[in-house]
Amino acid sequence: MPVATSYTYKYPRGALTVDCVVFGLDDSALKVMLIQRGPPPFEGKWALPGGFVRVDETLDQAARRELEEETGLRQVFLEQLYTFSAVDRDPRERVVSVAYYALINLGEHPVQAASDAREAAWFGVHDVPSLAFDHGEILQTALDRLRGKLRYQPIGFELLPKKFTLSQLQHLYELVLERELDKRNFRKRVLSMDLLIETDEVQQDVAHRAARLYRFDERKYRRLTKAGFHFEL
Amino acid sequence: MPVATSYTYKYPRGALTVDCVVFGLDDSALKVMLIQRGPPPFEGKWALPGGFVRVDETLDQAARRELEEETGLRQVFLEQLYTFSAVDRDPRERVVSVAYYALINLGEHPVQAASDAREAAWFGVHDVPSLAFDHGEILQTALDRLRGKLRYQPIGFELLPKKFTLSQLQHLYELVLERELDKRNFRKRVLSMDLLIETDEVQQDVAHRAARLYRFDERKYRRLTKAGFHFEL
DNA sequence: TGACTTCGTGTTGTTTGTACACGTACTATC
């Protein structure tokens, strides 16, 4: 550890943080993970997980580090969203924040209690309390981005288990896009892209006829993408 | 002016800059504006216009200020692109840069010589020299974004004069998307959106039959957008 | 007046999108 206890610059510098909007899919709703703040400002309020960027790490690294420190999540889909810079967005001092969004499957990524004992919880995206800082605006931006991207990039699969049924996939699209889709037409389109691998397994433990499980063929998708293929649902 | 000559913090802080990718449309090609660097590092190399963010301004404000200072451009279309944060992207010290892209019409926005005497020039986007810092990567990201957005947002009009011909519009799409479009089909689609206002003027000073001039109906576009309309070309 | 350039316009065949219903497989309960 360096002994230095302060750093001096010729001009004032704002601080730089990352904030993560973590989306998860419950069987019934699209959820977002929030953390209850300990220290002021906004003590006790809910906020997005995030924190200060260190001087020797990239923003992606910072986002992944904070995500793991505060929620235990590792190796998730994570993408930069937007950089927020309102001068008074943090009441303490100037803070610019680079927002990220992450997509995880709730079943395969149980969220551990945060290591520093702050409480983490899932909220339905249409049922979040008032948030600290400008995190409400960040969340709204993330939702818009997710809705936009879902149509023309295969990011929805990040919200599902590796093996999933076509009904689960359709349900996910209906939840995010907020409109109903026709079952037969949806299946026709999805399968016509030829990017799903039909496994020989079916759903377990359901109280009705079990549906077939599929996997997303990511290798094939990447191959096709390089050849100019354009995903769209 | 404050008397203080230094600012001290408990932890080291990187600097924050903005960089602008300014696209302009010449009659024959899509161009990008570059500035020749004076001081080291990368002295004499071409780079994107940009500079340090002040502690009391937003990123948008910083981008507009730098754009005006270095190129004289004001009141242009400007949108945040991405934030670049490779630890060694600036050899002097840690610098995180928020990239913006701007779209201007070359005829209506002649670029003045930069006030601080650095040279500014336009380059065809496929004909740029090796750039300072990671500006080559930033430019490539901006090009990808422009190509992607052109399809589903009416940003192309920013590159044209207020009154333009359908051929100019088509030409722009062909230049950016890098493929030929069918004239009759293009016109049919554009006009069917009913967002262009036919003026009673025609092109001037051309050595052939003059084409009719149109204007983009931005008010109507905004109105329709609020009602759920989705632009697509 | 003739040569040259760009403008502006419709139709047809093909592909894609959309609307729509029912028998089957399996589980749980009585």
Next chain:
DNA sequence: GATAGTACGTGTACAAACAACACGAAGTCA
């Protein structure tokens, strides 16, 4: 073991959108 309940998996027909394609008219210039 019969029955009720639930979600699964499938095809067709009509409408709309897309793609391919050519030529006469308007205007300038020499």
